[in-house]
Amino acid sequence: MLTCREVAEQASEYLDQELPWSRRLGVRLHLMMCRHCRAFLANLAASIALTRRAADQPIDVPKRLVDDILGALDGKLGGSDDAAVCEAPAASAGAGHGPPRLRLVEGTGSGDPRVARIFREIESVQGTVSNLFRAYAHHPDVLESTWNRLRAVMLQGTLSRRLKECIAVVVSSDNGCRYCIEHHSRALRSMGMAQEEIDRLVREPLAGSFDPKERALLALARQANRDPHGASDFQVAVARRAGATDAEIIEALAVMELFVSFNRFLDTLDIPLENDRPS
């Protein structure tokens, strides 16, 4: 049989229904026979309610406080007033219907030896000549410089190919370019990344398995694409602190630039994916 003192010791746990079944039963038995303890528990419960009433003041957050906080944060982050840059990507438009906006240069390069040479080079590196280059092929100088730029940015440098393909997918996803998302998801799959991981990359880009340097560079590339004026000293400092060299910062931004130009070019001319409109 519990003593009154023992009941008083467990009174809060009893009131909060946190006692295990057997101890709860012990308290109940005691209460049936002890009016003092019944009074104590009732009074303790009442005093809890009274305290709540007396101390419960509504917590309202003054707008001034929120403004002060945001002002102070902006000051420290060195950012601008521009809108959020981490929203979910919009769905892409995809290949349209009806006649193509631009005829693609088929086969091995429509008899132009320079185009034919570049096509062979592309084929030897990428396996096939994608519709992107079949579109650029109308302008051999632009084709050549674009191909050289792609090689310099994607196939050379010090950042991992995986990170660069991830930047390509994320930037393209932010710009809603289905063509590039397809192509570069394929590249990631060929490097052994699972489809779920790629889906997740598109859904929540910064939560993937990156080391701090990679994550900072990805974030910076994203910021540059979506809201360059909102880029902050702090973001660049984070990338540097995580070990990124100046050349690597340039490299990450160059991947962004490359895909921004591809995204705009492809979607403006509505260039279809190869398997959408077999050539």
Place this chain on the structure above:
Amino acid sequence: MGSADDAAERELIAGLRCGDNGAFRDAVARYTPAMLAAARTVCDPDTAEDVVQESWLAVIDAIEGFEGRSALGTWLCRIATNRALDRIRRGRREVLTDQDVLLDPALTQRFDEHGHWVSGPLPWSTDAGDPAQQIESDALAECIREHLARLPENHRVVLMMCDVQQLSSTQVCNILDLKETNVRVMLHRARQRMFTMIEHFQETGEC
């Protein structure tokens, strides 16, 4: 929390890590009320606002060390609470040596050596259980607030979070980074102090 919320929270945390303005805006809008409530359990409203602002600035650097073992909101409340405690502790630091004693000294002396009541409590007037009636008495409410302020700070914070803001005991443990048994003892001790004070008021009409 659903997995969609988890994903949104991970994305938000990643944004905060990158110093992303938009992420900070979202987070400030979402978590400032809870942080302010947490700070208010410790200090006066004006100081609490200062503390919350200061906490957000600290988050810029601290977020890199956030391990995600608790929810982001809980972690932010912990920062605000600790900073508020630091403020009021400046100059004095209370050390409680009887953390595992379940009964308040005032109550202990009301039991004899066999554990029976020496002077058993009397049921308060029939209105006693009805807070609406009782709080009519401004004097009592004033007296309660005065005694709350005199509680040891840890006890007061626990009582405010558990009984006034009615957070779950898990949340309180996580915010204060304390074991559940410690929180229970502190809560029980704080309640007894308030009980003794209110009982005195009931009997004498004086604070």
